[in-house]
Amino acid sequence: MKALCWQGRTKVGVEHVDDPSILNPRDAIIRITRTAICGSDLHLYDGYIPTMEPGDILGHEFMGEVVDTGSEVKKLKNGDRVIVPFTISCGQCYFCKNQLWSACDNTNPNAWMCEKMYGFSASALFGYSHMMGGYAGGQAQFARVPFADVGCLPVPEGVEDEKVLFLSDIFPTGYMAAENCDIKPGHVVAIWGCGPVGQFAIRSAFLLGAERVIAIDRFPERLKMARAGGAEILNYQEVDDLVEELKWMTGGRGPDAGIDAVGLEGHGVGMMAAYDYSKQRMKVGFDRPLVLRQVIRACRKGGTVSIPGLYGGILDKMPFGAGFNKGLIFKMGQTHMHRYMAPLLKRVHDGEIDPSFVITHRLSLDEAPEAYKTFRDKQDECIKVVLDPWREAKAA
Amino acid sequence: MTITTNVAPKYHEKEFSRRPATSTHEAILTLATGTVLAGLGLWRRGWLGTTLAAGGSYLLYCGVRDFHRPYQGRVRVGFTIAKDPQEVYDFASNPQNWARFMHAVQVKNRGESKFALSMGKPAGIDLESNVEITDQKSGEYIAWASAEQMFEHRGVIHFKKAPGDRGTEVAVAAEYKAPAGPIAKALTSLVGWDPEQVVRESLRHLKQLLEAGEIPTTTGQPAGGRGVRGAAMRVMFREGPSEDAVEQNRMAGD
Numbered sequence: 001m002k003a004l005c006w007q008g009r010t011k012v013g014v015e016h017v018d019d020p021s022i023l024n025p026r027d028a029i030i031r032i033t034r035t036a037i038c039g040s041d042l043h044l045y046d047g048y049i050p051t052m053e054p055g056d057i058l059g060h061e062f063m064g065e066v067v068d069t070g071s072e073v074k075k076l077k078n079g080d081r082v083i084v085p086f087t088i089s090c091g092q093c094y095f096c097k098n099q100l101w102s103a104c105d106n107t108n109p110n111a112w113m114c115e116k117m118y119g120f121s122a123s124a125l126f127g128y129s130h131m132m133g134g135y136a137g138g139q140a141q142f143a144r145v146p147f148a149d150v151g152c153l154p155v156p157e158g159v160e161d162e163k164v165l166f167l168s169d170i171f172p173t174g175y176m177a178a179e180n181c182d183i184k185p186g187h188v189v190a191i192w193g194c195g196p197v198g199q200f201a202i203r204s205a206f207l208l209g210a211e212r213v214i215a216i217d218r219f220p221e222r223l224k225m226a227r228a229g230g231a232e233i234l235n236y237q238e239v240d241d242l243v244e245e246l247k248w249m250t251g252g253r254g255p256d257a258g259i260d261a262v263g264l265e266g267h268g269v270g271m272m273a274a275y276d277y278s279k280q281r282m283k284v285g286f287d288r289p290l291v292l293r294q295v296i297r298a299c300r301k302g303g304t305v306s307i308p309g310l311y312g313g314i315l316d317k318m319p320f321g322a323g324f325n326k327g328l329i330f331k332m333g334q335t336h337m338h339r340y341m342a343p344l345l346k347r348v349h350d351g352e353i354d355p356s357f358v359i360t361h362r363l364s365l366d367e368a369p370e371a372y373k374t375f376r377d378k379q380d381e382c383i384k385v386v387l388d389p390w391r392e393a394k395a396a
Numbered sequence: 397m398t399i400t401t402n403v404a405p406k407y408h409e410k411e412f413s414r415r416p417a418t419s420t421h422e423a424i425l426t427l428a429t430g431t432v433l434a435g436l437g438l439w440r441r442g443w444l445g446t447t448l449a450a451g452g453s454y455l456l457y458c459g460v461r462d463f464h465r466p467y468q469g470r471v472r473v474g475f476t477i478a479k480d481p482q483e484v485y486d487f488a489s490n491p492q493n494w495a496r497f498m499h500a501v502q503v504k505n506r507g508e509s510k511f512a513l514s515m516g517k518p519a520g521i522d523l524e525s526n527v528e529i530t531d532q533k534s535g536e537y538i539a540w541a542s543a544e545q546m547f548e549h550r551g552v553i554h555f556k557k558a559p560g561d562r563g564t565e566v567a568v569a570a571e572y573k574a575p576a577g578p579i580a581k582a583l584t585s586l587v588g589w590d591p592e593q594v595v596r597e598s599l600r601h602l603k604q605l606l607e608a609g610e611i612p613t614t615t616g617q618p619a620g621g622r623g624v625r626g627a628a629m630r631v632m633f634r635e636g637p638s639e640d641a642v643e644q645n646r647m648a649g650d
Contacts, residue, residue: 005620015620023617024610055620072609090608094478094562106608111600112593124612136617144617147608 002389003057003140004368009047012058012369020136020144025072028148030084034161035062035138037368037385038086038169039195040310042376043265044129048286049312051113051130059139060086060126061169063161066152067142075149082152083345084145085337086169088124088133091150095123102334107146108133122334139368141389153341156349162356163348165386166200171355172340174200174261175207177308180331181257183208188250190214190298191231192291193261194222196358196384197308201259202229203353214246214255218267221381225358243298254300263309266290272317279316286313296323307332358384364391423459430455471551471570471592475599478563479606481555482535488553488566488602489538497605499597500589510543525549548573549591566602568595 005015020029038061043049063083066076076082088107089096095103104123108114113131114121127137136143145152155164174197181189189205191198194217205213206229215226216234223233232249239245247254264287266276272290279285295305296319305328323330347353360383363371371385430452437449477484487493491511494503504512509529525547531539541550551570558565572591604611622630 001618003618003620007620007623013620017618017620020618021616023613023615026608026610054623054626057619088612090604092478092607092609094476097478106604107612109612109614112597133612134614136614136619140618146612 001141002365003136004059004365005054006044006052006056006058007054010045010373012045012372014366014368015055017057017140020142022068022070023144024146025070026147026149027070028066028073028076028145028152029068030062030064030082030143030145030152031067032062032064032138032141032143032389033081034064034165035059035140035387035389036165036169037061037139037371037375037387039197040128040263042372043263043310043312045372045376046265048264048280049129049131050117051110051134053130056127056129056134057136057140058127059137060128061165062126062138062143063155063165063168064143066148069148073148076152076154080152081155083155083164083167083341084126084138084143085151085153085167085172085341086126086128087151087334087337088126088135088146089150089338090147091338096150096338099336099339101336101338103336110134125334139365139387139389141365151338153345155345159349160356162359162386163354164345166196166355166358167341167344167348169335169337170196170358170384171200171204171344172337173197173308173335174202175204175340175344176335177201177259177261177306178204178208178210180306181205181208181210181259181304182329183210183257185209186211187256188212188214189257189259190216190246190255190295191226191259191261192216192295193259193263193309194219194226195261198222198259198261199225199229199358199383200355201261201308202226202231205259206230207347207352214249216242219378221360222383225383228357242294246298250300254298254303256300257304257306258295258299259306260291260295260309262291264288264311264313266292275317285316287311287315289315289318293317293319296320296328299326299328301326302328304329304331308335359386361385363387364393365389366393426455427459430457430459469572469591471568471572471595473592473596473599474565474567475603476558476562476565477603477606481557481564484564484566484602484606485535485538485555487606488555489532489534497598497601497611498594499601500594501598566599568599570595 001017001019002014003017004012007013022029041058044052044058066078066080066082068078069076087102089101089104090106093105095105102123108121108124110130110133111121117131124133124135126135153167178201183189183205187210189210191201191213194215198215202213202215213231214234215223215231216236217223218235218237223235227233234245236242266288268290276285276288276290280288289311299305348355360381361371363385365387368387374380374382375385433448434452434456437445437452440448491503491505500515502514504514506512511527513525513527526543527540528543529538530541535555537552537554539552542548549570549572551568554567556565556567601611
């Protein structure tokens with residue numbers, strides 16, 4: 001089959017690899033019909049995530065049709081159309097049973113690697129480095145899904161792929177980010193980062209009852225999409241001091257909750273940004289937490305900082321004193337996918353939201369390597385790339 | 397409550413050596429100091445010289461002896477398994493299940509309560525250790541000790557009810573010694589693991605089996621070209637492409 005493989009820093013390519021096979025009794029093989037490139041794939045592309053090897057198949061947002069099942073798979077059968085969450089959970093450990101699905105104990109075969117780095121290993125992910133399991137990902141024509149009964153969500157007839165594909169990652173991620181803000185009537189939520197996760201966080205915040213959402217970014221097309229979702233937009237390149245601007249916009253209080261939908265590749269200008277960039281270059285710093293610093297300083301006293309943005313290492317120069325003084329609540333982590341997929345599918349099915357609004361590029365798998373660069377550099381007004389692994393590339 | 401982990405009296409041998417082990421750094425320091433002093437003494441001659449030389453050579457002797465001191469290590473690993481202590485004990489104590497979760501180690505039954513732990517034949521050297529179960533209490537603990545002095549190790553596995561309704565806390569406490577430091581260190585580099593890793597991964601596999609019903613794996617999954625480095629690593633870790641090969645059914649697509 002064809003698969004998109006990581007080949008080195010800023011180098012990915014489509015290769016011909018073996019088809020996946022059933023390795024454990026609870027596996028299923030999915031014939032992938034649609035898959036997408038995620039913002040966190042860009043961290044892999046740019047070489048920020050350790051334990052990647054050339055030949056690793058990328059991709060963790062995918063859906064398709066079941067074509068084979070292991071002997072212990074009871075709920076799925078061949079022909080079922082399913083969405084696959086990007087986290088892999090066993091369903092039986094303490095964490096899975098307590099709805100903390102992305103903290104599953106039992107799915108990472110390389111748990112020792114994660115434990116070396118973080119002390120504990122969370123659940124494995126598809127296509128996201130050997131430390132997080134080393135599972136072959138979904139930017140391919142077929143994929144092997146472990147613990148298929150636990151993860152795969154069947155899709156009802158008549159709902160197009162594009163409407164439900166994002167239940168595999170970004171919609172639940174944006175939704176959990178908004179839910180973690182503990183939104184109450186009358187609340188104002190500020191969201192840094194209007195990429196796909198931020199876009200879903202905006203719409204989820206309104207679904208959860210926020211009165212106002214302030215969306216912060218610098219790219220016109222992303223701000224435009226944010227405004228279409230009902231948010232007030234703020235281009236941080238046009239203001240001197242973002243924190244002061246937010247105070248001004250919220251009657252001197254600051255937003256009730258702040259969502260950091262940017263993560264470790266925060267972009268910025270000025271002395272602090274230069275400091276973060278140079279540390280990353282010299283490999284003494286893992287993340288560029290520019291946005292997180294702003295969120296902590298901007299939130300109102302007693303407010304919540306919600307962090308769906310990915311971080312990997314040890315943060316530097318955090319205004320923790322401000323955080324303590326203000327009594328902030330911090331909520332973060334990988335999305336507990338299995339909590340949200342079914343309820344959000346229902347919202348899509350009932351017509352409350354059509355997630356396909358976020359797609360700007362529809363390409364074949366062969367065009368994916370170019371698309372990574374386009375997506376990373378935000379060219380061509382790119383916001384979300386969806387791939388059809390069975391489509392032939394258009395003739396040049 | 398005393399748990400017996402000493403098997404030596406049965407074989408009329410000395411118990412686990414009580415001499416403290418010295419670290420490699422201390423041994424090297426001793427050797428270096430001894431060499432310097434001895435050299436100084438031989439160079440200076442006279443009463444002072446002789447004293448220095450004598451002291452130096454004694455330190456040299458200590459340094460060399462320290463290199464042959466027992467290499468000592470300790471392992472403490474705990475895992476919480478979401479099943480009752482008795483159920484975990486019954487599964488873990490049954491020798492027929494050991495091959496399913498023990499990591500890097502094969503166990504052969506050699507008679508009542510006697511087993512041989514085999515670490516395979518890396519580089520042609522047969523690594524086997526005879527082990528006896530010295531003490532056990534159903535649902536609570538199993539204690540073992542090695543039956544020879546070549547590679548001494550002993551330990552206890554406890555099965556304790558975890559707080560709340562979280563199941564069982566399985567805790568392994570073990571210690572091991574090998575007669576010559578360099579040999580034990582060579583052991584770990586030969587087989588590619590150290591005792592702590594063996595114990596930890598075995599316990600992890602036990603948890604995965606009991607909770608999830610299977611041990612997660614990616615061995616046999618597809619991957620693209622591994623490049624020069626990947627090929628070099630396959631040679632280093634002695635993995636052949638045929639070792640991981642699984643019968644692939646060609647599906648539509650290519």
